[in-house]
Amino acid sequence: MKFLAGRILHSLFLLAGVSLLCFLFAALAPGDYFAELRMDPTVSNQTIAGLRARAGMDRPFLARYGAWAASALRGEFGYSLAYGAPAGPIVGERIGATLLLTGTATLLAWLLAVPWGVWSAARRGAWLDGISRAILALLLAVPDLLLAIVFLALAVETGSFPAGGMVSRDFSSLGAAAKLRDAAWHMALPVAVLVLGMFPVLARHVRASVAEALDSPFVLSARANGIGERRLLFRHALPAALNPLISLFGISVGTLLSASLLVEVVMGWPGLGPLFLEAIMARDFAIVLAVVMLSTVFLIAGNLLADLLLYRADPRIRVRS
Amino acid sequence: MAVALLVALHAAILLAGVLAPYPYAEQHRDFPYAPPTGIHFAGLRPFADAGHRYPVRFFVRGRLFGVDPPGVLFLCGSDGLGRDVFSRLLYGGQVSLFTGLLATVVSLSLALVLGAGAGFFGGWTDRILMRSGELTMAVPWLYLLLGVRAFLPLHIGTGEAFLLLIAIIGGIGWARPARLVRGVALSGREEPFVLAARGFGGSSFYLLRRHVMPLAWPVLVTQATILAPQYVMAEVTLSFLGLGIGEPVPSWGNMLAEARQYYAIVSHPWLLAPGLAVIPFLLVYLRIADGLLQKRR
Numbered sequence: 001m002k003f004l005a006g007r008i009l010h011s012l013f014l015l016a017g018v019s020l021l022c023f024l025f026a027a028l029a030p031g032d033y034f035a036e037l038r039m040d041p042t043v044s045n046q047t048i049a050g051l052r053a054r055a056g057m058d059r060p061f062l063a064r065y066g067a068w069a070a071s072a073l074r075g076e077f078g079y080s081l082a083y084g085a086p087a088g089p090i091v092g093e094r095i096g097a098t099l100l101l102t103g104t105a106t107l108l109a110w111l112l113a114v115p116w117g118v119w120s121a122a123r124r125g126a127w128l129d130g131i132s133r134a135i136l137a138l139l140l141a142v143p144d145l146l147l148a149i150v151f152l153a154l155a156v157e158t159g160s161f162p163a164g165g166m167v168s169r170d171f172s173s174l175g176a177a178a179k180l181r182d183a184a185w186h187m188a189l190p191v192a193v194l195v196l197g198m199f200p201v202l203a204r205h206v207r208a209s210v211a212e213a214l215d216s217p218f219v220l221s222a223r224a225n226g227i228g229e230r231r232l233l234f235r236h237a238l239p240a241a242l243n244p245l246i247s248l249f250g251i252s253v254g255t256l257l258s259a260s261l262l263v264e265v266v267m268g269w270p271g272l273g274p275l276f277l278e279a280i281m282a283r284d285f286a287i288v289l290a291v292v293m294l295s296t297v298f299l300i301a302g303n304l305l306a307d308l309l310l311y312r313a314d315p316r317i318r319v320r321s
Numbered sequence: 322m323a324v325a326l327l328v329a330l331h332a333a334i335l336l337a338g339v340l341a342p343y344p345y346a347e348q349h350r351d352f353p354y355a356p357p358t359g360i361h362f363a364g365l366r367p368f369a370d371a372g373h374r375y376p377v378r379f380f381v382r383g384r385l386f387g388v389d390p391p392g393v394l395f396l397c398g399s400d401g402l403g404r405d406v407f408s409r410l411l412y413g414g415q416v417s418l419f420t421g422l423l424a425t426v427v428s429l430s431l432a433l434v435l436g437a438g439a440g441f442f443g444g445w446t447d448r449i450l451m452r453s454g455e456l457t458m459a460v461p462w463l464y465l466l467l468g469v470r471a472f473l474p475l476h477i478g479t480g481e482a483f484l485l486l487i488a489i490i491g492g493i494g495w496a497r498p499a500r501l502v503r504g505v506a507l508s509g510r511e512e513p514f515v516l517a518a519r520g521f522g523g524s525s526f527y528l529l530r531r532h533v534m535p536l537a538w539p540v541l542v543t544q545a546t547i548l549a550p551q552y553v554m555a556e557v558t559l560s561f562l563g564l565g566i567g568e569p570v571p572s573w574g575n576m577l578a579e580a581r582q583y584y585a586i587v588s589h590p591w592l593l594a595p596g597l598a599v600i601p602f603l604l605v606y607l608r609i610a611d612g613l614l615q616k617r618r
């Protein structure tokens with residue numbers, strides 16, 4: 001329990017630090033949302049000063065940070081000037097779409113990677129393992145960006161998949177089953193790109209850690225006791241190889257909000273990615289900060305989850321702390 | 322083998338001025354979206370075939386090969402403005418690779434100084450440095466990259482953008498390697514030869530520079546092979562999103578941005594060339610990093 005409290009406290013400090021740092025950076029940034037307005041000769045400096053005052057931009061740094069932190073705690077994350085509304089709900093609307101995409105992809109990637117990695121670790125040195133490693137290396141070297149563009153082009157070329165978007169135009173008029181099918185159909189390509197991006201990383205880690213476990217003496221003794229190969233792999237080697245995989249799982253969960261940015265932008269998925277990019281272009285710092293903070297919360301929470309799982313899975317950690 | 326290939330690939334990019342048949346901004350207005358030029362051989366002599374046959378000449382106009390106008394030679398086709406994609410690929414590689422590599426140097430220099438300092442001096446220095454490192458690692462990498470970029474001016478010249486990208490990409494990635502260097506320094510300061518040098522009256526700064534930092538070399542080399550491809554991709558990503566190097570100077574990222582209009586690549590698939598060009602680089606770096614990690618184990 002003390003371990004848990006310590007970890008949570010540490011995470012909160014980290015979060016506060018990141019928020020302060022981000023806010024400081026935003027405050028130091030040259031140019032703001034009104035930069036474009038300033039170029040307009042018909043708008044006087046007084047008007048802009050008035051607008052800035054109304055947005056609270058002329059107050060001292062700490063007061064602004066305090067106000068922002070309070071609104072972040074309320075879930076508002078400041079006021080988006082481009083949308084004329086609190087940033088939190090705007091970002092919140094997009095989170096669902098992103099999580100749907102990355103959640104599915106992460107799940108699929110893990111379901112593929114674990115058997116693949118274990119299987120390939122069991123055949124270390126064999127030519128099949130060599131082929132599998134070559135495939136993984138190649139997949140790792142193909143940029144997500146390229147995959148997304150190629151898949152999109154294929155979708156347009158063949159016409160069998162929709163090119164971008166999350167649902168068809170007539171979505172609201174469809175029945176429940178048709179709605180599900182429509183959404184799945186739109187998800188297929190972005191998810192495929194994400195899985196192809198995540199899977200090689202995961203499979204390589206699974207393979208490495210299982211291979212290491214297979215080298216240990218207890219596996220040799222289990223084998224000598226006549227335990228079957230499959231049971232040996234999944235009941236003896238895999239649990240022993242779990243620690244690095246749990247950490248990796250934590251990162252997987254932690255990057256749920258951030259993994260799909262590029263894919264979303266290229267494939268026109270209405271998630272956080274396009275919103276973030278538009279906010280950057282418009283210099284709408286409230287949205288930028290909200291997205292960065294939320295993705296940070298996720299990453300920290302993912303790491304925390306990994307720590308807790310490790311605590312459960314590995315008695316050695318319990319003894320040490 | 323992999324190292325030789327790596328050197329060869331980088332040399333090809335470095336020699337873009339000689340290897341590329343055209344300057345990167347030269348437009349051939351009669352040839353927008355021209356497909357790759359066919360090369361035929363008459364005996365041993367190659368011809369560029371675009372309706373009419375033009376002999377490929379070697380060592381012309383200070384370049385390795387080319388054809389005399391009005392003939393054109395587009396090994397990877399041309400883009401919408403009639404610029405040779407192959408030439409732009411080589412010149413763009415200079416931008417993308419040098420951004421990535423210089424950012425790696427920046428990152429690792431920071432990691433070396435900060436990490437070794439933290440490990441060697443310990444105490445408050447250590448705590449402050451490592452906590453601030455944790456802060457940068459708590460934000461997802463791509464969001465941190467874009468976030469930092471967001472707070473800096475958007476419309477800037479190419480030279481400034483180049484330096485800015487190096488500073489951003491290099492500046493935010495120091496924490497992870499710094500941690501490793503710190504570990505090395507932590508054990509290094511207890512080494513007998515360091516203690517001996519201290520006994521002879523070596524100052525902390527001298528010990529750090531002469532005895533502790535060299536211990537971190539293997540870590541730095543391994544980290545460089547891991548970071549360099551990641552940073553090259555960071556440049557490609559930023560330029561692709563319009564936050565990096567701008568036209569007319571090519572980079573693999575802003576070249577790929579042209580392929581983003583899917584109707585463009587369906588009919589002009591050669592615009593994907595910059596994306597494909599990244600693959601051999603990433604593969605070779607991956608291979609070397611794997612080898613180094615295995616050797617250290």
